[in-house]
Amino acid sequence: MSVILKVEHLAKSFGGVKAVSDVSFEVRAGELKALIGPNGAGKSTCFNMLMGQLKPSSGRVSLDGQDITGHSPRDVWRRGVGRTFQITGTYQSMTVAENVQMALISHHRKIYAFLPRAHLMYRDEALALLALVGMEDQANRACAILAYGDLKRLELAIALAHEPRLLLMDEPTAGMAPRERIALMQLTADIVAERGISVLFTEHDMDVVFAHSHHIMVLNRGELIADGTAAQVRANARVQEVYLGGGTLFAQEGAHA
Structure with missing residues (x-):
């Protein structure tokens, strides 16, 4: 599989505090890759550098072989990187379909022409994306009355609009019930397999x-200490030491879920 994202020696310091230190990894086409670590490990800082919200102190980020280090979030987005957040952000006064239509309007660069007929633009495409995430039957509902799990699925549809x-x-599953968590990540895995999208996600569950x-991948105090399959990470002695001190990885992380 080809490399979509390549991170080389990425680092970020805030004064004398090293939030991320010499982190290198790759994400390949069609890969679903997790970035885990204790609270304060540097996961969000790493994400914010990848998306352009923070400028690295050093290192390089490449997308499809093109250097995007320090580019603005809008430029990174335009190059094909989407993002969903722990706290959902939708237009509460709009319907489910209208939220996706707004994302499509932005994707097609029609933002200055949308006002008179926004509710008509890209309606079919929006419904197709809602069907993909299992929400087509809620297309005309207001976002303000959606259950939290449905908001998460809507956010995924909005991200896919680009x-x-x-x-x-x-x-992605923060604040969701256990059954909803499993369903959302299975949906994400299915989309990865069907569309060949690469996904990098942080998660406590x-x-x-x-x-x-x-x-x-496992971060600890800003350092990448493991990168491998589930079996390799389970067996990694340093991961066990960091998370556990002799306990189990799952019990430690589950306490944060």
Whole structure:
């Protein structure tokens, strides 16, 4: 599989504090890769550098072989990187379909022409994306009355409206019930398999991580201490030491879920 994202010696310091230190990894086409670690490990800082919200102190980020280090979030987005957030952000006064239509309008660069007829633009495409995430029957509902799990699925449809090659998902199942978590990540895995999208996600629920990830990376105090399959990460002595001190990885992480 070809490399979509390549991170080389990425680092970020805030004053004398090293939030991320010499992190290198790759994400390949069609890969579902998890980035885990204790609270304060540097996961969000790493994500924010990849998406352009933070400028690295040093290192390089490449997308499809093109250097995007320090580019603006909009430029990174335009190049095919989408993102979902731990806290959902939708237009509460709009319907489910209208939220996706707004994303499509932006993707097609029609944002300045949309006002008079926004509710008519890209309606069929929006419904197709909602069908993909299992929400077509809620297309005309207001976002303000959606259940939290449905908001998460809507956010995924909005992210897919841009046709990303790489999707960054920041704790996608946060705040969801266990059954909803499993369903959302199975949906994501199905989309990865069907469309060949690459996904890098952070997550505290280890059942989700180990059930759906092709590969898992572990950060601790800003350093990447493991990068491998689920079996390799389970058996990694340093991961066990960091998380456990002799306990189990799953019990430690589950306490944060």
